[in-house]
Amino acid sequence: MVNIIVELSKYLIIILIIMYTYLCFTIFGYHDMQKKQEMLRRQNILMFLFHLIAFLVLYLEMDDIRIAGLYLAQVLLFAMTIFLYTKIYPRVSRLVVNNMCMLLCIGLVMLTRLDYGTAMRQFVFAAAGIALSLIVPVIIRKVKGLAKLRKLYAIAGMASLAVVAVLGQVSYGAKLGFTIGSISIQPSELVKIIFVFYVAASLKESTEFKNVVVTTMIAALHVLILVVSTDLGAALIIFVVYLVMLYVATRQPLYMLAGIGAGACASVAGYYLFSHVQTRVNVWRDPFATYDSGGYQVAQSLFAIGTGSWFGMGLCQGSPESIPVRDSDFIFSAIAEELGLIFALCLILIFVSCYIMFLNIAMQLHNQFYKLVALGLGTCYIFQVFLNIGGVIKFIPSTGVTLPLVSYGGSSMISTLIMFAIIQGLYILREDEEESIERRKKEQKLRAQKRRRTPKEAAGAGLSEPSGQKRVKTAGKERKKEKAGSKQRVR
Secondary structure, three states: OHHHHHHHHHHHHHHHHHHHHHHHHHHHHOOOHHHHHHHHHHHHHHHHHHHHHHHHHHHHHHOOHHHHHHHHHHHHHHHHHHHHHHHHOOOOOHHHHHHHHHHHHHHHHHHHHHOHHHHHHHHHHHHHHHHHHOOHHHHHHHOOOHHHOHHHHHHHHHHHHHHHHHHOEEEOOEEEEEEEOOEEEOHHHHHHHHHHHHHHHHHHHOOOHHHHHHHHHHHHHHHHHHHHOOOHHHHHHHHHHHHHHHHHHHOOHHHHHHHHHHHHHHHHHHHHHOHHHHHHHHHHHOOOOOHHHOOHHHHHHHHHHHHHOOOOOOOOOOOHHHOOOOOOOOHHHHHHHHHOHHHHHHHHHHHHHHHHHHHHHHHHOOOHHHHHHHHHHHHHHHHHHHHHHHHHOOOOOOOOOOOOOOOOOHHHHHHHHHHHHHHHHHHHHHHHHHHHHHHHHHHHHHHHHHHHOOHHHHHHOOOOOOHHHHHHHHHHHHHHHHHHHHHHHHO
16 A cells, blocks of 8 residues: 555656646746736645655655654744745745745755654754744845945955865865854855855946956955865855856956956866866766766766656655765755656756746846845856756766755755845845835826916816915906006096
C-alpha cells in the first residue's frame, strides 16, 4: 500500500508544481484585481497540497513521529507568513510572498528527506529570517535618508569582508566565514546587499566620470578582498552586479565592454594563481576523467540527474546520499533525482518568475536610488541561481554558492529573506508613488476645471468670488448709475 501511495504521489506532486508554475506567469496577463486575488489563493492551496503530500510520503517511508511535528510547525509558519504580510502590508506583492513560501517549502521538504536535524535547523533559520523580514519594509518606506549613507555602506562592506579574510575559517578551499558556538556566520551573504546599496547611492549622486572611477575602485576593493579570501563565487556575483548597475545608470556601453575585458583577464589570472580554480575548471571540462581528483562531486550530480529522468524516482526512493554537499551546493541534483526533471524545470521557472517581478518593480520606480537597488538585488538573486544550477549541471565550473531559499545555510537564508523584504518595501513605495501621481493629476484637473468656468457657472456651482472682487464690481456698478443720473439732470 505504501509503495502505491509513493508512486502516485510522484505524479501528483508534478501536476501540482506545473499548475503552480503556470499561475506564476498567467497572473501577469490579468489586470482585474479580483481575478488576481483568486489566482493567488489557488497558488496557496496548491502549495499546501504539495506540502501535505510530500510530508505524508516522508512520514510513511521514514516512520518517525517527529516528521509530523515538523510538518505542523511548517504549516503554521507558512500560514502566519502569508497572513502577517497581507495584514501588516495590504499593498504587498502577494506573488512574491507566495513564491518565497513555495521555495522555502521545497527546500524544507528536501532537507527533511536528507536529514531531520538539518531540516530542523533550517526551519529555525527560516522562522528567524521571516520575523526579521517583516520589519524591513517599514524601514524602507519610512527612512528617507538611505541614499545619503554611501560612505557607511562602503566602510561596513569592506570591513566585514576584511575580518573574514583575516580571521575566517577555510572551507572547501575558501575563507567563507567563522563559527561562533554552533552557529556558522558567512558575512559575504549580507555584504552583497550592503554593496548594492552602496553602488545605488553612489551612482544616484553622480554618473560623471570622476565619480564612476571612485565607485569602481571601491567595488574593485570588495572583489579583491573576496579573491584574497578565495571566495570566488561571491566575488563573481559582486562583479556582475556592479557591471549591470553601472551600465543601467550610465547607459555607456564602453563601461560594460571594459568591465567584461577586465573580468576575462581576472579569470585567467585566477586560474593560474589558485590551484582549486584549476581543479574546478578541469572538472568542468571532463568530470569523469578527473573522478578521483576532484570530479567526484559533479560526476555524482550528473548521475543523480540522469537517474531521476523526467518524473523522478519518488521521495525516499533515490540515493541522494551519494551526492557530496547535497544539502547546500548540490541540493538541485537531489531534487532532480527524486522529484524529476519536470519538477526541477518548474523550480527554475519559479525563480525566473520572482526575477521578473523584481525587474517590473525596478522599471516602475521613479526614484533613481530605489530603482538601482531593486535592479541590483534582482541581478544578485538570479545570478546566484544561475551559478548554482549551472555548476550542478556542468554548464559552468562549480562556484560553491547556494540555491536561494532552497539550500541549507543560515546566512544565505536570512540574507535572501531580507532581500525579498527589501523588494517588498520597494513595491509598497512604488504603490505610494503611483497614488501620489494620481492624486496630483486629479488636483490639476480640478484646478483646470475651475479656471475654465464662467462667473455664472461658478455662482451656480456655489463657487463665490473673493470678497475683494465683489467690492470692486459693486463700486463699478454704483459709478455707472451716478454717471447715468448726472446725464439725465443735464438733459
